[in-house]
Amino acid sequence: MIFSSLEINKEEPLYAQIEKHIIKSIEKGELKKGSKLPSTREVSELLNISRNTIVTAYENLESQGIVLSEKGKGTFVAREAKIVKDDYNIHWEDKINNYGKTCETLDIIKTELPWKKGMISFKSIAPEEKLFDLEEFKRSFLEIWSLEGEKLLNYGYAKGYKPLIEYLLQYMREKGVNTEGKDILITNGFTEGFDIILAALTNAKDIILCEEPTHNTALKIMKAYGLKILSVPMDEGGINVAQLEKALKEESPKLAYLIPSYHNPTGIVMKGERRRKVYDLFKKYSVPIIEDGFNEELLYSSSPIEPMAALASRGNGVVYIGSFSKILFPGLRIGWILADKALIDTLESVKRAKTIHCSFLDQGVFYHYMKSGAFNKYLKKARKIYKNKYNFTIQQVKEYIPHEFIMGEGGLHVFLKLKRGIDSREVLRLCYERGVLFTPGDIFYNNSKEISTLRLGFSRLSEEEIKKGIKIIGEVVKSLE
Amino acid sequence: MIFSSLEINKEEPLYAQIEKHIIKSIEKGELKKGSKLPSTREVSELLNISRNTIVTAYENLESQGIVLSEKGKGTFVAREAKIVKDDYNIHWEDKINNYGKTCETLDIIKTELPWKKGMISFKSIAPEEKLFDLEEFKRSFLEIWSLEGEKLLNYGYAKGYKPLIEYLLQYMREKGVNTEGKDILITNGFTEGFDIILAALTNAKDIILCEEPTHNTALKIMKAYGLKILSVPMDEGGINVAQLEKALKEESPKLAYLIPSYHNPTGIVMKGERRRKVYDLFKKYSVPIIEDGFNEELLYSSSPIEPMAALASRGNGVVYIGSFSKILFPGLRIGWILADKALIDTLESVKRAKTIHCSFLDQGVFYHYMKSGAFNKYLKKARKIYKNKYNFTIQQVKEYIPHEFIMGEGGLHVFLKLKRGIDSREVLRLCYERGVLFTPGDIFYNNSKEISTLRLGFSRLSEEEIKKGIKIIGEVVKSLE
Numbered sequence: 037m038i039f040s041s042l043e044i045n046k047e048e049p050l051y052a053q054i055e056k057h058i059i060k061s062i063e064k065g066e067l068k069k070g071s072k073l074p075s076t077r078e079v080s081e082l083l084n085i086s087r088n089t090i091v092t093a094y095e096n097l098e099s100q101g102i103v104l105s106e107k108g109k110g111t112f113v114a115r116e117a118k119i120v121k122d123d124y125n126i127h128w129e130d131k132i133n134n135y136g137k138t139c140e141t142l143d144i145i146k147t148e149l150p151w152k153k154g155m156i157s158f159k160s161i162a163p164e165e166k167l168f169d170l171e172e173f174k175r176s177f178l179e180i181w182s183l184e185g186e187k188l189l190n191y192g193y194a195k196g197y198k199p200l201i202e203y204l205l206q207y208m209r210e211k212g213v214n215t216e217g218k219d220i221l222i223t224n225g226f227t228e229g230f231d232i233i234l235a236a237l238t239n240a241k242d243i244i245l246c247e248e249p250t251h252n253t254a255l256k257i258m259k260a261y262g263l264k265i266l267s268v269p270m271d272e273g274g275i276n277v278a279q280l281e282k283a284l285k286e287e288s289p290k291l292a293y294l295i296p297s298y299h300n301p302t303g304i305v306m307k308g309e310r311r312r313k314v315y316d317l318f319k320k321y322s323v324p325i326i327e328d329g330f331n332e333e334l335l336y337s338s339s340p341i342e343p344m345a346a347l348a349s350r351g352n353g354v355v356y357i358g359s360f361s362k363i364l365f366p367g368l369r370i371g372w373i374l375a376d377k378a379l380i381d382t383l384e385s386v387k388r389a390k391t392i393h394c395s396f397l398d399q400g401v402f403y404h405y406m407k408s409g410a411f412n413k414y415l416k417k418a419r420k421i422y423k424n425k426y427n428f429t430i431q432q433v434k435e436y437i438p439h440e441f442i443m444g445e446g447g448l449h450v451f452l453k454l455k456r457g458i459d460s461r462e463v464l465r466l467c468y469e470r471g472v473l474f475t476p477g478d479i480f481y482n483n484s485k486e487i488s489t490l491r492l493g494f495s496r497l498s499e500e501e502i503k504k505g506i507k508i509i510g511e512v513v514k515s516l517e
Numbered sequence: 518m519i520f521s522s523l524e525i526n527k528e529e530p531l532y533a534q535i536e537k538h539i540i541k542s543i544e545k546g547e548l549k550k551g552s553k554l555p556s557t558r559e560v561s562e563l564l565n566i567s568r569n570t571i572v573t574a575y576e577n578l579e580s581q582g583i584v585l586s587e588k589g590k591g592t593f594v595a596r597e598a599k600i601v602k603d604d605y606n607i608h609w610e611d612k613i614n615n616y617g618k619t620c621e622t623l624d625i626i627k628t629e630l631p632w633k634k635g636m637i638s639f640k641s642i643a644p645e646e647k648l649f650d651l652e653e654f655k656r657s658f659l660e661i662w663s664l665e666g667e668k669l670l671n672y673g674y675a676k677g678y679k680p681l682i683e684y685l686l687q688y689m690r691e692k693g694v695n696t697e698g699k700d701i702l703i704t705n706g707f708t709e710g711f712d713i714i715l716a717a718l719t720n721a722k723d724i725i726l727c728e729e730p731t732h733n734t735a736l737k738i739m740k741a742y743g744l745k746i747l748s749v750p751m752d753e754g755g756i757n758v759a760q761l762e763k764a765l766k767e768e769s770p771k772l773a774y775l776i777p778s779y780h781n782p783t784g785i786v787m788k789g790e791r792r793r794k795v796y797d798l799f800k801k802y803s804v805p806i807i808e809d810g811f812n813e814e815l816l817y818s819s820s821p822i823e824p825m826a827a828l829a830s831r832g833n834g835v836v837y838i839g840s841f842s843k844i845l846f847p848g849l850r851i852g853w854i855l856a857d858k859a860l861i862d863t864l865e866s867v868k869r870a871k872t873i874h875c876s877f878l879d880q881g882v883f884y885h886y887m888k889s890g891a892f893n894k895y896l897k898k899a900r901k902i903y904k905n906k907y908n909f910t911i912q913q914v915k916e917y918i919p920h921e922f923i924m925g926e927g928g929l930h931v932f933l934k935l936k937r938g939i940d941s942r943e944v945l946r947l948c949y950e951r952g953v954l955f956t957p958g959d960i961f962y963n964n965s966k967e968i969s970t971l972r973l974g975f976s977r978l979s980e981e982e983i984k985k986g987i988k989i990i991g992e993v994v995k996s997l998e
Binding site (some may be wrong): 047048049051052056095096101124125126128129131132133135136137139140143145146162163165166168170173174177178181185186187188189190191192194209210212213214215216224225227228231235236237238239253256257260290308309312315318319322324342346348349351352353354361365366367368369376378379381382383385386388389390391392393394395396397398 | 528529530532533537577582605606607609610612613614616617618620621624626627643644646647649651654655658659662666667668669670671672673675690691692693695696697705706708709712716717718719720734737738741771789790793796799800803805820823827829830832833834835842846847848849850857859860862863864866867869870871872873874875876877878879
């Protein structure tokens, strides 16, 4: 019987294997047109698999016109010779457009050295999950579940879960933002917020003004969209005002992307007079600001600062992107855009065309968690722990790594520049051999050939690991001096 | 005192109101340069608000250089006259690009007649949430919570939650798909899957081949990307083979988007010989197929059919997009792309640039729910209920609405064409006055001026509502004959 030669593998569904075996037997000429196939019962017994599986295989072959089943008589081969032509193969690499290629080329997870078990990695700036208050979160889940479980599992609204939107509007008001004429769109974190804004407002070759250095994910997304990045250097107080005015005047950018309150990666907080001047310049040249509210909640060495969106008052020139992902539940992917009402209305349609809406279950649980007061309790605890780690890290860097500067007024990382133009990639290569990883600073730069900076994320490391890792980095740096 | 005239509103944060009031008083000349402001204690008592609020307002004014605080002496006005320039206003409408405009113009939620309380709406094709098995879902949540709660709340992987990917690979194998050399990317439902594929593979003006009619959301997304839609008409067996070959030969489309197994909106299942022929044509012309696996799980009057991706065997020419959103938990936004491994690798980078990843909490709970066997139990129950509603709807349409055809072999809706070229938009207008809503068929067409079709979704309506609504539609149609 033809099935004696069939060897079952685990990769494919059984009935597909049976189909293929029959097709091959026809192709090889072992089964001719008109030949009767063994009965499903016989095959089932021989191969010791369910009869239904064989029935499915025979039915599929019949629907393809390869066999023909006659009631009461059995199943017969209906065609001869070559049935399956060569596999249909596409060379996908040739089909990827510039957007796709840029996303891949600049995807640091694929291009940077990978973490291996046992290594001390300063790469992560994700929050330490052990700090999350799981009991409170579960309570929030159970509470909202009993209130509106089934509703949260069905389609919701593109703009977001209404109570969460109201909560965030109030949260923004508490930060000093005038929400009159403004609205909020819930997004899958900062990343989707930024993606939606660029998708709706920019065309390839548009000029977008940024700080130099700036957030590497933002750089990646802007480059993928084919935007021309107009980088304005920073000094220790923030973006350089004279160079900013020159850039605004000479290049007429369409938009600006700024991280004014806790800059990534430098950690600079742009304050007082400088902040106002920068804002006024954008106003003067009518260039809208996309403000990244990154890490506003995690300042340690300076007092909380209003977002730039607060300076705008009733004006609508600032589009604010918020996210709690650096302190709370990044796995849920909840962020928001606060902007002019009419603009949000358009962005809501864009959101609907991209992901329809964010998980209503997550939004509901998140809202209940925030509203319960658990967030403030958690924030207090987390700030204290992170602040200690931050101080410890700074102290260790000062002790072990020869540096030109250390920057950052809070957050989950410090940013430093090595002395005498030492190449941080070379440092990384040597540290990697000794089990230590960090983020080389060059990925945050667009124009400058800045080779001596690096970012050290400390949020998920113990003091012991921080000390050990920094000592190794220090030794490597010294060996290169 | 200057604060006697301040009227507090609820829209803005208190301290912002105090700031503005002071600025206005300076502008009006009520406060001159050098004037001393009332002490924070006085203002606090007068307005009966927390002293901290006043302190914040004064500090903000100071950081803007508007007032100056002198230790032990008080706070003084530092500037004169006009301080706040005109608000910085952007006319956002002028900034929206074609993509954003198209998303908005084709956003049917904003353009179609809205549901009002008490109306019978045949518009929805979402699942009936009352059928969801909430207890099983909660159990899955609690189970995975105790296993890996904190991990699910932190950043995860762009490709998705690994056990869910494994589960879906097996699910696809059971559908007859050969998963060798293939991989899966988890997306926010079908919509994000389609968005990611178009973002990575197409450029404006590329030609994409589709069935006519086709899924209106897909039409919207393709148009927003500026693609040229090459529509090939369907007959009752699926896409017309002769016209398909002509289109492939003459127009060399870059891609095709097809809904072969349960077509939206017609409900046509493309079977056997036709299916194979269509597949072979795409292979012959080397045009990749994006297959929308819409509603495959909800066939009633024909037996389950393998997706086209199964015909591809080891070939990589078919990119399959799957989603359970029409049967299960659309609120969670979980869908997937199954495709060539190298292509998924690129799409994973695109996903990371757009939304980083889908909620790991949702993926985890969803996986546990599916794995527990609850899905199969639920599917059996839901299919039975939907099948009854489907049969009931067909029967009611036959009884009350004069029609040329009724289409659909399952799913959550039927598609019909009225007799004698009656305009379904006119029917809708009149039905709306009588409290009945449905989806006019024209939104599913690209080229044809098809005015007589309509889609009736029945999933969330009772038999009583279905009967009442269809009777009204029938009466309106008859009144127009």
